[in-house]
Amino acid sequence: MRMKKALIGLSLLCMIVPGIAKSADSVAENNRSNIVANWKFTKQHVKSGSIDKGNLIIEDTSKHGNDLELVTIGDPASPELNKMIQWSEEDYHDQEKVNSLEFANYENAPTGRYFKTKKDAPINSEKFDKGFTIEAIFKLPSDSKSLMGLFSRQGQAADLNKMEGEKKILSSLTVSSDQKIHWTSHPSNLNYNVSNWSRSLNADEWYHLAVVNDGDTTTLTLNGISDYGKSEKVIGIAAVKGKGWNIGASEWGNKFNALFKGNIQEIRIAGKALTEKEWLVKDARDDEPFEGSNKALPFLTNKKNYNFLFVPDTQKYSSQNPEIFNSQMNWISNNTKKNNIIMNTFVGDIVDSDLEKQWQNSLGAISLLDKKDVPYMMAAGNHDYAAGDPFLTHYGPQRFLNKTYYKGSSPSGYSSYAIVKAGSYEYLVLIVDMKNLHKDLEWAKKVLDLHKDKPTILVSHDIIFPKVKDDKTTIGVESSNGRLIWNELVKDHNQVFMTVNGHYFGIAHRVKHNSSGNDVIQMLVNYQTNYRGGNGWLRLVEFDEKKNVLVFRTYSPFVDEMSKKEKSYIDFKFLTSENNSFKLDWDFKNRFNFK
Numbered sequence: 001m002r003m004k005k006a007l008i009g010l011s012l013l014c015m016i017v018p019g020i021a022k023s024a025d026s027v028a029e030n031n032r033s034n035i036v037a038n039w040k041f042t043k044q045h046v047k048s049g050s051i052d053k054g055n056l057i058i059e060d061t062s063k064h065g066n067d068l069e070l071v072t073i074g075d076p077a078s079p080e081l082n083k084m085i086q087w088s089e090e091d092y093h094d095q096e097k098v099n100s101l102e103f104a105n106y107e108n109a110p111t112g113r114y115f116k117t118k119k120d121a122p123i124n125s126e127k128f129d130k131g132f133t134i135e136a137i138f139k140l141p142s143d144s145k146s147l148m149g150l151f152s153r154q155g156q157a158a159d160l161n162k163m164e165g166e167k168k169i170l171s172s173l174t175v176s177s178d179q180k181i182h183w184t185s186h187p188s189n190l191n192y193n194v195s196n197w198s199r200s201l202n203a204d205e206w207y208h209l210a211v212v213n214d215g216d217t218t219t220l221t222l223n224g225i226s227d228y229g230k231s232e233k234v235i236g237i238a239a240v241k242g243k244g245w246n247i248g249a250s251e252w253g254n255k256f257n258a259l260f261k262g263n264i265q266e267i268r269i270a271g272k273a274l275t276e277k278e279w280l281v282k283d284a285r286d287d288e289p290f291e292g293s294n295k296a297l298p299f300l301t302n303k304k305n306y307n308f309l310f311v312p313d314t315q316k317y318s319s320q321n322p323e324i325f326n327s328q329m330n331w332i333s334n335n336t337k338k339n340n341i342i343m344n345t346f347v348g349d350i351v352d353s354d355l356e357k358q359w360q361n362s363l364g365a366i367s368l369l370d371k372k373d374v375p376y377m378m379a380a381g382n383h384d385y386a387a388g389d390p391f392l393t394h395y396g397p398q399r400f401l402n403k404t405y406y407k408g409s410s411p412s413g414y415s416s417y418a419i420v421k422a423g424s425y426e427y428l429v430l431i432v433d434m435k436n437l438h439k440d441l442e443w444a445k446k447v448l449d450l451h452k453d454k455p456t457i458l459v460s461h462d463i464i465f466p467k468v469k470d471d472k473t474t475i476g477v478e479s480s481n482g483r484l485i486w487n488e489l490v491k492d493h494n495q496v497f498m499t500v501n502g503h504y505f506g507i508a509h510r511v512k513h514n515s516s517g518n519d520v521i522q523m524l525v526n527y528q529t530n531y532r533g534g535n536g537w538l539r540l541v542e543f544d545e546k547k548n549v550l551v552f553r554t555y556s557p558f559v560d561e562m563s564k565k566e567k568s569y570i571d572f573k574f575l576t577s578e579n580n581s582f583k584l585d586w587d588f589k590n591r592f593n594f595k
Contacts, residue, residue, distance in 0.1 A: 036132075037066035037123050038268045039115075039247065041101040043087060051085055058115065062268075066121040068247060073256065074111035084113040091265050092137050092206045092281060098265070100139075103248055105259035107146045112259045114248035116154070123269065124244040129188055129236040131215040133270040135208070135280050139263040140179060142203040148175040149250025149258040151267060155240030156254055157186045157193065162238065165192030168253040171237050173211065175201070175260075178505070178529065183211045183220050188236035196220035197320070199227045200505065200529035202288070206265075208281035214273040223284040224276075225570060227532050228320040285569055290530070290580075292572020294559075299339040301551070305544045306340040306422045308457065310347055312525045313502040315383050316533025318362045319352035324536045324558045325365040331557030332538075333372040341540070342422040343405070343429050344374065347502035347525065348381025348461030350395070359394055366395075375405050377418050379431045381461040381503060389413075410443040412436040417447050419454065423545050425592060428454040430496075432489065434461040434503075437481055441488055448493045455592050456496045460485060464522050465504035474579060476510040476522055491515050495594050500539075502526040507579045509552075518591055521550075521584065531570050535559060545588050554580040 038061045039045075047067055049055035054076075060066040072081065088102040105112045117124055136150060152172035157165070171185035171193075181198035196218055201207060210221045217230040247267060248260035268280055276282070299307060309332065317325035332344055351358040369376050377400075384391040392413045400406035400416065409416040414433035419426055428451050432444050437460070448456065463482035466474050478486060482501070490496045491514050498521045509523040527534035536558025542551040554575040562571060575581060 034270045034272045034274070035062040035064075036126060036269045036271045037064060037117075037121075038062040038266070039066075039068055040266050041264050042099040044097070044099075051087070052082070054081075060121075064122055065118075066123040067118050068115040069118055070113060071116050071249075072111065072113050074109065076111065078111040080109065081111045081113075084109075084111060088263055090139070090263055092208065100137075100263040100265040102263050103260045105148075105248070105261050107258075109259075112256075114149075114246055114256075114259055116246050116249075117244035119244065121244060125239060125241070126271070127188060127236045127239050128213070128271060129215070130271065131213045131273040132211075132237065133213075133268075133272065133274040133279075134173065134183075134211040135266070135268045135270075135274075136173070137206065137208055137265040137267075137280060139206045139265075140175065140201055140203050141262050144175065144179060144203055144261060146177055147250075147258045148260045148262070149173075149246065149248065149256075150175060150181075150260055150264075151248075152246045152250040153185075153237065153239065154243035154246060154251060154254075156251070157238070159240045159254075160186070160238055162186050162191050169193065169251065170240065170243075172250040173209075174250050174258060179203075180529070181209060181220065181222060183218070185218075185234070186238040187234035188238055190234065194218070194231050194234045196231055197228055198222045199225075199531055199533075202286070205287050206263075208279070208284035210274075210276075210279055212273050221276075223286050224568060225531055228316075289570045290572065290575050291577040293574045293576050294567070294572055295574070297553070297574055299335075299540060299553070299555075300542060302544060302546060303340075304423070304546065305542050306342050307543070308427075308541045309336075309341050309344045310459075310500050310523075310525055310539045310541075311344060312347060312534060312537065312539065313349035313381060313528045314346070314362065314365075314534075315349040315352035315381075316528050317365075318350060318358040319355075321533050322361040322365065324532060324534070325361065326368070327558040327561060328536055328538060329365040329368040331560075332376075333368045333374050336372070336374045339540075340422075342375070342420050342427065343418065344369065344376040345429060345431075345457075345459050345500070346376065346378040347459060347500060348379040348434065349383045349502060349528070350378070350381070350391070352383055354386035354390055359390055363394060375403070375418070375420065377406075377416065377429055377431055377459070379459050379461050380414055380433055380435070382434060385435055408447075410436070410440040412439055415440040415444060419451070423543060424588070426454050428456040428495070430456055430458045432458060432460040432485060434481060437484065441484075444489055448489065448495070452493075452495055453594055454495055456493070457498045457500065458485070458489060458496050459500045461501055462503045463499050463501035464508060464510070464524050466506035466508035466524060474506070474508050476508040476524060478522075479504075482522075486512075490520060494518060495592075496520060497591060498523065500525065505529045509579060509582075511584070519586075523552075525554075535571070537575060543586075543588075548585060548587050550584045550586045552580075552582050552584070 047057040047059035056070040058068040091098040184195040397409040464476040536556035560573040
């Protein structure tokens with residue numbers, strides 16, 4: 001409704017001031033001249049045919065002759081065929097006269113449908129060496145859990161003798177099984193494909209996507225947010241002669257490997273890098289971004305209080321956003337003493353994959369803590385294990401031998417523990433490795449048995465995962481590893497009062513009772529699938545012995561360093577939702593009485 005009123009207002013203004021009308025027309029005309037193809041999946045833009053007859057043709061509204069034709073694969077007599085593509089009344093702005101096409105393809109279906117450009121379409125031979133903009137307005141279904149093809153170029157790199165990288169594809173825009181957008185393309189200037197990724201998408205939510213190449217690098221923006229910045233230098237999109245484009249399908253080795261499920265409203269291709277003001281959707285936003293605040297909030301409500309800080313999975317920073325990792329570690333190194341942070345603990349998945357560049361990115365950031373003699377401990381995650389044990393090479397026992405708080409490691413080298421003084425207590429921080437859990441169990445038990453008088457925080461990469469209950473409440477549920485940790489290391493060891501983990505996508509916490517009937521807080525913190533791979537968020541827990549309360553905060557130094565102009569609608573230095581900011585009553589004297 002807001003959009004329609006805005007258009008009416010602009011029309012009236014143009015009537016009153018002719019110069020404005022001329023200027024607006026010239027901008028629109030210039031924009032149209034750069035559009036290579038524009039497909040609007042509405043009934044108004046059907047050129048001929050119908051879905052029922054399987055001969056539907058969608059017109060190219062740019063008038064460049066790049067019409068789309070419906071393609072049916074599999075069993076044409078399948079009773080499921082008619083529902084594979086249907087008209088839908090839904091659209092991005094919920095307008096009365098705008099439709100979309102709803103695709104119902106699914107993995108291993110007997111039949112399926114998608115669109116392809118006509119054989120003689122000019123876009124089939126376009127190489128976009130001066131840049132391009134690919135826009136899509138679409139929505140994913142609630143049951144989207146498999147790879148889906150949204151848009152792709154037919155052919156494979158091997159046909160062009162490009163034998164590096166993924167040689168069985170050319171270019172494709174896909175939705176991964178964990179609902180991330182992946183654009184990968186073989187450019188003209190390289191012998192391998194280059195990728196751009198987004199955060200994970202929400203089901204039943206409309207998105208505007210823009211993949212923009214300025215003739216030099218490519219950026220993927222989803223609802224106004226570019227999660228992982230620019231690509232390396234890439235020019236154009238390689239093309240195989242005689243091949244076209246697919247809408248609603250991707251290819252692998254010249255064969256279809258994934259069809260789309262969900263709604264597509266519009267796809268538009270430009271032969272240059274369009275500015276945000278020229279995009280199909282202006283000021284696109286997620287339906288439910290994180291709740292947050294940019295107000296100045298204290299990390300300590302009393303100077304006698306103290307904090308424990310937990311660093312969620314950093315893998316996307318090591319792989320794609322090292323500047324965020326550096327921002328986190330720089331803040332920790334400069335603010336640990338000021339905010340009385342007793343220990344900084346990494347929950348695992350330091351890197352995304354075993355590439356030396358990623359290990360070096362992590363080392364460059366974490367070494368900032370060593371330079372300021374800031375206390376920290378590290379758990380490994382499933383992404384940190386590789387041949388040659390690179391985690392141990394970089395973050396094994398030898399790294400901590402000269403640190404006074406470090407007290408030893410397990411025979412595997414992956415589990416370790418530290419003892420730190422804070423307030424009225426000496427705390428034990430116990431790292432129990434995920435991969436070597438069974439091997440390190442007896443070692444961990446001995447550590448606990450030797451320190452029954454010390455309140456203990458146990459950290460392992462895999463303990464609880466989030467589960468949505470009653471379609472709205474998120475609860476923590478223990479994994480198989482988490483069940484073993486509870487039964488062997490937590491339940492009967494009364495001093496363990498908190499467990500912290502990452503690994504699973506999301507956030508959750510719960511309070512469970514041990515064998516003595518006492519509370520144990522279990523907390524999952526992992527933001528890797530969210531904005532920019534986590535947007536720099538850290539989890540702090542303030543211990544207030546005087547008021548008998550624990551205060552949980554989620555803070556991003558990366559956002560805090562942004563100027564007001566740099567901040568977008570998702571950028572908050574403090575997250576304020578119930579799983580990100582909360583308090584728990586905590587009777588220190590009774591809970592930490594282990595006699």
